[in-house]
Every structure is written in C-alpha cells, then in structure tokens.
Amino acid sequence: MKQRKASSFFLYFAPACRQAGSLFYIYVLPWLTKHSKKNFYMKKSLLFASAIVCSIIGIAQTPTPQGTNLNRNNGDPKLTEYWAPEPKLVSPGKTSSDAPSDAIVLFDGSNFDKWKSSRSGDIKWKLENGAMVVQGGTGNIQTKDGFGDCQLHIEWRTPAEVKGDGQGRGNSGIFFMGRYELQVLDNYNNKTYVNGQAASIYKQLPPLVNACRPPGEWQTYDVIFTAPRFYENGTVKTQARITVLHNGVLVQNDGVLLGGTQYIGVSNYEKHNEKEPIILQDHGNPTAFRNIWIRPL
Numbered sequence: 336m337k338q339r340k341a342s343s344f345f346l347y348f349a350p351a352c353r354q355a356g357s358l359f360y361i362y363v364l365p366w367l368t369k370h371s372k373k374n375f376y377m378k379k380s381l382l383f384a385s386a387i388v389c390s391i392i393g394i395a396q397t398p399t400p401q402g403t404n405l406n407r408n409n410g411d412p413k414l415t416e417y418w419a420p421e422p423k424l425v426s427p428g429k430t431s432s433d434a435p436s437d438a439i440v441l442f443d444g445s446n447f448d449k450w451k452s453s454r455s456g457d458i459k460w461k462l463e464n465g466a467m468v469v470q471g472g473t474g475n476i477q478t479k480d481g482f483g484d485c486q487l488h489i490e491w492r493t494p495a496e497v498k499g500d501g502q503g504r505g506n507s508g509i510f511f512m513g514r515y516e517l518q519v520l521d522n523y524n525n526k527t528y529v530n531g532q533a534a535s536i537y538k539q540l541p542p543l544v545n546a547c548r549p550p551g552e553w554q555t556y557d558v559i560f561t562a563p564r565f566y567e568n569g570t571v572k573t574q575a576r577i578t579v580l581h582n583g584v585l586v587q588n589d590g591v592l593l594g595g596t597q598y599i600g601v602s603n604y605e606k607h608n609e610k611e612p613i614i615l616q617d618h619g620n621p622t623a624f625r626n627i628w629i630r631p632l
C-alpha cells in the first residue's frame with residue numbers, strides 16, 4: 336500500500352508542482368516585483384514565498400530509489416530488481432553436518448591443534464575414535480582463536496553407561512565468548528530444572544522442546560550466535576542472541592541472553608572483547624565431542 340501511495344505521489348503530484356513552479360516564476364514573480372519596488376516588506380515576503388516554492392519543486396523532483404513507475408498492476412518489474420553485490424559462492428558439505436567450503440574446522444577428530452587448555456599446560460582430554468572426550472578434573476578447553484557472531488556446528492555424545500542423575504549425567508557445555516553457556520546434558524528420561532537442561536542457555540532460557548537422543552548416541556547442535564555490543568563506557572548497546580537446532584529441531588529461536596550465564600545469582604553483562612574463545616566444559620563427566628566447525632559471520 337505504501338508503495339502504491341508513493342507511486343501515485345510521484346506520478347501526479349510531482350509534475351503538477353513543476354508546472355506550478357514554472358508559472359510562478361514566468362508570470363507571478365515578475366508582476367509582484369514590478370508592483371512592489373517601493374515596499375521593503377513585500378520584497379521580504381516575495382523572497383520567503385520563493386524559498387517555499389523552490390523547496391516544493393525540489394521535493395517533487397527527487398526520484399524514488401527504484402524509479403517512479405512502481406504501480407503493481409502496470410508497472411515495470413525490473414524497477415524492483417538489483418543485481419549487485421552478488422553473494423559470494425560457498426560450496427555446501429555433502430550433508431548439513433559437513434563443513435561448507437568457507438568454514439573453519441575446529442576439530443576433525445585428528446588433533447587439538449585449534450584448542451588449548453583453559454589451565455596452564457597441555458590438554459588432558461583424550462582423543463578416541465575421532466572424538467575428544469572430557470577427562471574429569473583436567474579442566475575446560477578453549478579455542479586458541481576468538482569468535483564473535485558465528486554459525487557453529489558441533490556434535491556431542493553423553494556416556495552410554497548411565498551414571499548419576501539431574502545435572503550429574505553427561506554434563507558439559509559450550510560457552511560462546513567464554514561466558515554464555517549452551518548446556519550439554521543427558522536429558523533423555525532425566526529431569527532437572529528446565530532452564531538447566533540440554534539445549535538451555537544455562538539458568539536463562541529453557542529449550543522450546545526436549546529433542547534429546549538416548550545416551551551413547553551422537554547428537555548435533557547447529558547454532559547461530561550474535562555477540563552482544565557494548566558502548567565505550569561498558570553499558571550494553573545490544574544483548575547477545577542465539578538460535579539453536581538440536582538434532583535438527585528448533586530449540587532456541589532468536590533467544591535474548593540476559594548476560595553471562597551464572598551458576599548462582601542473576602546474570603548480567605560485563606564488557607568484553609568483540610571476539611572471545613569458545614570454551615568446552617569439564618563438568619566431571621566423560622562426554623565426547625566431534626566434527627566441530629564454525630563460520631564467523
């Protein structure tokens with residue numbers, strides 16, 4: 336409807352304004368000038384009137400970005416097309432779990448080259464059959480590089496042998512920017528507080544549904560994460576946002592984070608760098624990860 340109104344304005348009003356402007360300058364302005372030579376205030380009024388007429392003509396002569404004939408019934412469809420810049424080419428993987436051509440592979444099962452321990456010293460987690468396995472008590476690991484806005488694919492598996500319950504079963508986590516945890520947990524027939532179950536943003540956003548597979552099976556997270564923005568003085572400009580597919584099921588839909596995830600107390604934001612490492616959590620359970628890739632956005 337707005338498009339149609341804009342079209343009508345520029346089709347009919349603009350030419351009328353141009354015509355009126357021409358008549359004003361050819362006939363009206365000379366006549367007024369001739370009959371007001373001795374009247375100072377009349378001259379000032381004429382200048383003011385001229386300025387208004389010029390403004391109207393200027394607006395009337397400003398084209399819309401797409402042209403003037405945008406009528407949906409008999410307009411030109413080409414006026415609403417644009418051809419550049421073209422999106423760059425990306426070759427997708429064979430399946431949606433395989434890294435596309437522009438992704439950074441963070442873990443392909445062969446080594447920890449893109450990772451380091453969050454403590455001093457080497458990573459103590461194990462490499463087993465193309466997966467990295469948490470070794471309880473050895474500490475978190477984190478990417479060597481920092482990331483902000485990103486698309487992340489990661490696969491995880493909680494232990495086939497079920498031990499413990501609640502938060503003690505297959506617990507790990509993926510901390511975006513080192514502080515915003517997407518929970519990893521075995522919640523297949525395992526109750527816990529809903530804002531701490533698998534696919535929750537820990538203690539903030541429960542998942543929309545529980546899409547867990549049984550323990551011992553590989554599961555996927557596909558995540559779109561938008562980093563928070565801060566003003567110079569440290570206050571929040573925009574909050575972090577997250578969308579998550581768990582095993583292909585939407586579980587977080589552009590959720591807004593309240594700040595860094597906390598075990599105790601309320602969340603809040605503290606200004607940090609535009610890029611920070613991704614951390615994988617050692618929560619004492621031998622949860623495994625494989626096939627991790629990321630596309631900075």
Ligand code: MG
Binds near residue numbers: 506507508519616618
């Ligand atoms: Mg956790």
